[in-house]
Amino acid sequence: MVEKLICPSMMCADFGSLKTEVAALDEAGADVFHIDIMDGVFVPNYGMGLQDFEFIRKATKKMIDVHLMVKNPADYVEKFIDMGADIVYFHPETDQHPARTLDKIKARGKKAGIAINPGTSIETIQELLYLADYVLVMTVNPGFAGQKYLPYVDNKIKKLIAMKNEYDFELVVDGAISNERVETLSKLGVKGFVLGTSALFGKNESYKEIIRNLKGENN
Template sequence: MMEKIMCPSMMCANFAALEKEVVALDQAGTDIFHLDFMDGQFVPNFAMGIQDLETIRKSTNKLVDVHLMIENPGRYVEKFAEMGVDIIYVHPESDPQITRTLDLIKNQQKKVGIAINPGTSVATIHELLPLVDYVMVMTVNPGFSGQKYLPFVDKKILELTALKADYAFKVMVDGAISPEKIEQLSKIGVDGFVLGTSALFNKDQSYEAILTELKK
């Protein structure tokens, strides 16, 4: 089994010492730093800012992704690309010209990701699968940390893992991802996990100890 991709959700980090957090997570074996951006419209919350991205980007050479939980994300693709992110996730639900936006991400020489809400079916995004490098399934309703995992999304994850070989994308999951969920979902073909308070942050162990154990 290939080693799974571990992506700390930086929304859950200690913002009073963000640079130190990034360095510690980098040294602990982080694969991708995951940053959530929210506009208070697509989701009823706000999270992270441009200065946070600047701090994280200058503090690590690891991959950085941005998850744009915002309306009409195509307006901001070039801005995030200029700031050095590696992967840009957008929601098909938020963009009336989603294929144009995905093409814009690709033209910026960035990896293309789509994130899909719990209520979004695989059928509605099937035509987009040849265009993307990552599909991130939200296993909670987006916008807030600390929610409970929604088990009905497992069927959708199974559908996507069955399709990924045909289209060469990776399946990621985000939301209430515990060590038990990592073990369970790894067995059905999930490639990577966004890690928040359920698995990584606010624990008694070091980041290195936790990430080493999770990657097993």
């Protein structure tokens, strides 16, 4: 059985019952709580806030990652590490010195992640792969939930899978990830799956049933 990291995208959760949502996802076997932070500049939207992050961090002992969709992410990295982030993702094109920012994250004992937009080529970030623990491939354009999966990103995913052993990183995908894509991409070598409304939230089944099925524990 291929090991999978199931990462609920918390911007898709029911914020009227956030404490219940976190507890149910935690108990269901979620591995990493995924928090999207947006500044309305790098992407045309605003995501979750500091208070949301703090609340979820206090509500679970599971790992939490933060996806910084912001300009000048180096200004925010240590803030979120101090608040309890275990993995920090940022977009290298928004940072003047991305290698330094990756080093800053790792120096604090946390996992450093690069986020790659659909239009970002591997060649532009290849040297940074030596410093990354995780690579988050966006399979939709970042900023909004409920978009359609972009099939042309599959070629980029396959190229990164072929590179991950040499550079020693794990691959995570984010954006319109359905049950079928979890199964297909996991077999290819993808480790982590950020899940929103395509596979996890707003379904008739319980979180426990969905996550057990995704991990193959009901087979």
